[in-house]
Amino acid sequence: MGLTNETIKERLVAKFGEQVSHFEEPYGLLTFEVPKELNLKVMQFLFDDAELQFRFLTDLTAVHYPDQKGRELAVVYHLHNLVDNVRLRFKVPTAIEEPDIFTATQLYSAANWMERETYDFFGINFVGHPNLKRILNVDEMEYFPMRKEFPLEDQTRIDKDDAMFGRTALEGPSRREAPQT
Amino acid sequence: MARPVRFNIHPIQADIKDNISMVNAPEGHTGEGFFATQLSSVVGLARKNSLWPLPFATSCCGIEFMSVMASHYDLARFGAERLAFSPRQCDLLMVMGTIAKKMGPILKQVYLQMAEPRWVMAVGACASSGGIFDTYSVLQGIDQVVPVDVYVPGCPPRPEAIIDGFIRIQELVGNESVRRRNSDEYKALLHGYGIQ
Numbered sequence: 001m002g003l004t005n006e007t008i009k010e011r012l013v014a015k016f017g018e019q020v021s022h023f024e025e026p027y028g029l030l031t032f033e034v035p036k037e038l039n040l041k042v043m044q045f046l047f048d049d050a051e052l053q054f055r056f057l058t059d060l061t062a063v064h065y066p067d068q069k070g071r072e073l074a075v076v077y078h079l080h081n082l083v084d085n086v087r088l089r090f091k092v093p094t095a096i097e098e099p100d101i102f103t104a105t106q107l108y109s110a111a112n113w114m115e116r117e118t119y120d121f122f123g124i125n126f127v128g129h130p131n132l133k134r135i136l137n138v139d140e141m142e143y144f145p146m147r148k149e150f151p152l153e154d155q156t157r158i159d160k161d162d163a164m165f166g167r168t169a170l171e172g173p174s175r176r177e178a179p180q181t
Numbered sequence: 182m183a184r185p186v187r188f189n190i191h192p193i194q195a196d197i198k199d200n201i202s203m204v205n206a207p208e209g210h211t212g213e214g215f216f217a218t219q220l221s222s223v224v225g226l227a228r229k230n231s232l233w234p235l236p237f238a239t240s241c242c243g244i245e246f247m248s249v250m251a252s253h254y255d256l257a258r259f260g261a262e263r264l265a266f267s268p269r270q271c272d273l274l275m276v277m278g279t280i281a282k283k284m285g286p287i288l289k290q291v292y293l294q295m296a297e298p299r300w301v302m303a304v305g306a307c308a309s310s311g312g313i314f315d316t317y318s319v320l321q322g323i324d325q326v327v328p329v330d331v332y333v334p335g336c337p338p339r340p341e342a343i344i345d346g347f348i349r350i351q352e353l354v355g356n357e358s359v360r361r362r363n364s365d366e367y368k369a370l371l372h373g374y375g376i377q
Contacts, residue, residue: 136283136318137282137283137317137318138282138283141317145317145318150317152315152316152317153315153317154311154316154317154319154321
């Protein structure tokens with residue numbers, strides 16, 4: 001008798017009530033949402049609980065949803081219970097103007113580099129992180145490249161035809177638009 | 182029937198008569214016991230036929246370069262037998278592969294460690310222009326960091342193309358004036374890259 005998604009959900013709802021929400025099970029992976037004030041409390045509960053014991057942080061990243069006002073950025077945690085071999089995922093939404101999330105480094109040492117990477121690409125400010133600086137990109141980079149307002153292409157190039165490379169000038173009509181007749 | 186065992190005890194001797202290509206002597210005046218020519222052509226001749234390449238291989242172009250070095254294409258035929266992995270001993274920096282922006286300062290450091298005269302060859306689309314990696318993390322051509330003498334196109338280039346690029350480098354080396362590295366243009370070029 002292993003740990004089921006139903007049990008995990010019941011335990012979470014019993015402990016945190018309405019504050020954990022949006023339960024889904026895409027492809028059997030339990031997914032839910034946690035408000036950002038509670039992310040450490042939920043993680044600590046999942047870690048400490050004798051039945052749940054999610055003691056392994058598989059992945060930590062973020063997603064940018066530019067259309068969802070007030071909750072543009074979502075930090076995603078993937079946890080793994082190594083005893084029962086059960087995984088779960090939860091998202092912590094935050095506004096892009098104030099991307100402060102409590103760090104998980106005190107609980108999971110693996111979060112150290114993953115949070116640095118998430119900071120590097122999405123600009124999430126992990127409060128309490130011991131060494132929050134860029135890990136993959138050059139230190140001089142002035143933006144967070146995975147946020148959707150930044151085009152993928154290198155903006156410093158001038159030798160390529162911008163219209164052919166999805167990098168149309170911000171002012172003036174693009175060359176790809178059909179001429180007005 | 183048992184297969185006869187063969188020993189290579191009577192190897193066929195290679196026919197080397199009229200079969201070895203030699204470098205021609207430069208133009209000059211010959212006479213009884215003397216030969217006079219320009220210093221630059223002698224120096225160029227010596228340099229171009231004993232280039233020491235430094236392979237800076239970061240991706241698939243480096244794999245092509247391996248076959249260029251191996252027996253099939255044999256870059257050693259052009260006097261580049263000795264690949265050195267210390268930039269201080271090398272004449273030719275061969276940059277093969279994608280250079281990420283984070284790699285840029287390292288590439289420049291390697292270039293700075295090479296002694297003059299030094300040449301640079303950008304092999305492949307990525308080293309020449311960033312190639313398909315038109316993205317925030319990739320250097321859009323190594324000529325943003327170091328001056329480049331020869332660009333080899335291709336993704337990756339065939340070994341023949343790399344050899345062709347090498348021959349172009351040899352032409353540049355052979356025809357270079359001995360004073361070029363002291364010229365104001367060259368200093369201005371290096372200054373443009375922030376190298377004094």
